[in-house]
Amino acid sequence: MGSRTDVDRGDRADLRADCSSCFGLCCVALAFVKSSDFPHDKPAGEPCVNLDDHDACRIHPGLRDRGFKGCTVFDCFGAGQKVSQRTFAGRSWRDDPQVSAEMFAAFPVVRRLHELLWYLGEAIELVQDNRDPTPWLDAFDEVRRLSDLEPHDLAGLDVDAAYDSARGLLVEASEIARAATEPASHRHSGRVPEPGSDLVGAKLAGADLSGATIRGSVAIAADLSGASLRRCDVLGVDLRDADLSGADLSGAIYLTQMQVNSARGDARTALPDGFERPAHWAS
Numbered sequence: 001m002g003s004r005t006d007v008d009r010g011d012r013a014d015l016r017a018d019c020s021s022c023f024g025l026c027c028v029a030l031a032f033v034k035s036s037d038f039p040h041d042k043p044a045g046e047p048c049v050n051l052d053d054h055d056a057c058r059i060h061p062g063l064r065d066r067g068f069k070g071c072t073v074f075d076c077f078g079a080g081q082k083v084s085q086r087t088f089a090g091r092s093w094r095d096d097p098q099v100s101a102e103m104f105a106a107f108p109v110v111r112r113l114h115e116l117l118w119y120l121g122e123a124i125e126l127v128q129d130n131r132d133p134t135p136w137l138d139a140f141d142e143v144r145r146l147s148d149l150e151p152h153d154l155a156g157l158d159v160d161a162a163y164d165s166a167r168g169l170l171v172e173a174s175e176i177a178r179a180a181t182e183p184a185s186h187r188h189s190g191r192v193p194e195p196g197s198d199l200v201g202a203k204l205a206g207a208d209l210s211g212a213t214i215r216g217s218v219a220i221a222a223d224l225s226g227a228s229l230r231r232c233d234v235l236g237v238d239l240r241d242a243d244l245s246g247a248d249l250s251g252a253i254y255l256t257q258m259q260v261n262s263a264r265g266d267a268r269t270a271l272p273d274g275f276e277r278p279a280h281w282a283s
Helices: 069-073 079-087 097-127 134-147 151-155 159-178 257-262
Strands: none
Touching: 069 257, 079 097, 097 134, 097 151, 097 159, 134 159
């Protein structure tokens, strides 16, 4: 199984950023908008002022202090090294204007495909013990095939269609995994959040959301301190500045490093194997 998908928990090398093998694509290809995450605007295709001649960040240790919080949150899911070393076979955007235009167009497409591979890889793990995983394996292989396309084919790819095709499988895998968990509604007298809920600033400290699904919810600055999110579907949940201090996310479904990076937590926050504890979290 792992040899076919290469996404064993804690060893998803192809879907984790390797900045040393990338040409600083997230610092060049993407646009920045002046906000609480970035101190100024930057057009797509223009190198960040902090990018040095060796594709490294000049102020990496002090990004948050200098107003570049968004840089510390972003995760390319390994698309940077994929585009740099495989799609363009080691040719840098610095070498040729034509290469740069194609590379900057390909990077965000591959990044979204790799994020989908992350979700499908987890779905395979969720179902493989009690379902025939073939439909999920086939979906994974198809998305991986798309990520290997030539630059001109990537530029015209309908990534939304790929997500639409996989959505049913992701939902089904979540339902299978959560079926063995007592529904959160059976443990609460109050209302349990549902998919797509507005949880901005919600007071959910200590809540037991095990087996629930808050997929697609907006939980900016929500208080989830001490909450249990084991087998809770958090696909696409906006956790920016959410308080995860002491929360248990060790079995959260479809959790990403980017969601973790965007939130606040501490040494007591339980994370799945293979996840990194952000440097800005309280010790």
